[in-house]
Amino acid sequence: MGIRFVATAGSVRPGNFTSKALALAVDEIRKREVEIEVIDLSRVHLSLPGLPPAEGALRIRRLISDATGAILATPEYHGSYSSVIKLFIENLGFPSVLAGKPVALLGVAAGQIGAVKALEHLRGVCSHVGAIVLPAVVSVAGVQKLFDESGRCLDPATEKNIRGLATSMLDYVHNNVCARVAMEEFVRSGSTEWMKHWADSPGGNRPSRPA
Numbered sequence: 001m002g003i004r005f006v007a008t009a010g011s012v013r014p015g016n017f018t019s020k021a022l023a024l025a026v027d028e029i030r031k032r033e034v035e036i037e038v039i040d041l042s043r044v045h046l047s048l049p050g051l052p053p054a055e056g057a058l059r060i061r062r063l064i065s066d067a068t069g070a071i072l073a074t075p076e077y078h079g080s081y082s083s084v085i086k087l088f089i090e091n092l093g094f095p096s097v098l099a100g101k102p103v104a105l106l107g108v109a110a111g112q113i114g115a116v117k118a119l120e121h122l123r124g125v126c127s128h129v130g131a132i133v134l135p136a137v138v139s140v141a142g143v144q145k146l147f148d149e150s151g152r153c154l155d156p157a158t159e160k161n162i163r164g165l166a167t168s169m170l171d172y173v174h175n176n177v178c179a180r181v182a183m184e185e186f187v188r189s190g191s192t193e194w195m196k197h198w199a200d201s202p203g204g205n206r207p208s209r210p211a
């Protein structure tokens with residue numbers, strides 16, 4: 001299966017800024033002709049934690065299971081990430097289908113401190129469930145002044161940062177996931193050619209052979 005991502009925004013407020021910011025990262029991924037599906041959480045029926053999973057929960061679990069990685073965007077709400085994002089995470093199963101997946105985090109806030117607390121808390125929870133949180137999170141402060149009604153970003157530096165989050169995800173996948181997947185496919189194909197290349201390669205990652 002090819003590289004494909006899932007993205008979601010933790011605000012269901014009509015006209016919310018979290019989705020506007022996330023749309024830039026999604027656009028950057030699509031510009032590079034990589035598939036990304038955006039889950040609109042205002043349209044997904046999720047279960048409260050501990051109750052049997054609703055159809056929406058099963059659907060997002062499948063999407064994340066099949067995805068190479070995810071971009072999670074959250075608003076800063078009351079000094080943390082939104083309960084919508086928490087509910088999304090709760091619906092990903094226990095153990096979580098996010099485990100082992102690279103996750104890029106984006107936070108937006110009306111306040112001048114930005115979404116620093118939201119991102120710290122979200123990083124902790126994502127790491128706790130076993131996701132590989134990319135180090136370069138992006139926090140956007142004063143977000144309501146940075147986007148117009150149509151979702152156009154009015155600040156080039158902010159746009160660059162958000163698009164950079166998408167490229168850091170692509171770089172991570174390129175450097176860490178693609179090589180592994182290619183090697184697994186090669187090995188499964190039954191070809192022994194890779195062993196010759198590996199044995200002939202100078203140093204690198206080649207472990208030393210027993211005497």
Ligand SMILES: Cc1cc2nc3c(=O)[nH]c(=O)nc-3n(C[C@H](O)[C@H](O)[C@H](O)COP(=O)(O)O)c2cc1C
Binds near residue numbers: 012015018079111143
């Ligand atoms: C319930 C709630 C709590 C909020 N708490 C904070 C906060 O603690 N710090 C802050 O900077 N902005 C706070 N805001 C403002 C949001 O950051 C602001 O609405 C921003 O646009 C991101 O949310 P949105 O994606 O829903 O637009 C809060 C908004 C709501 C609705």
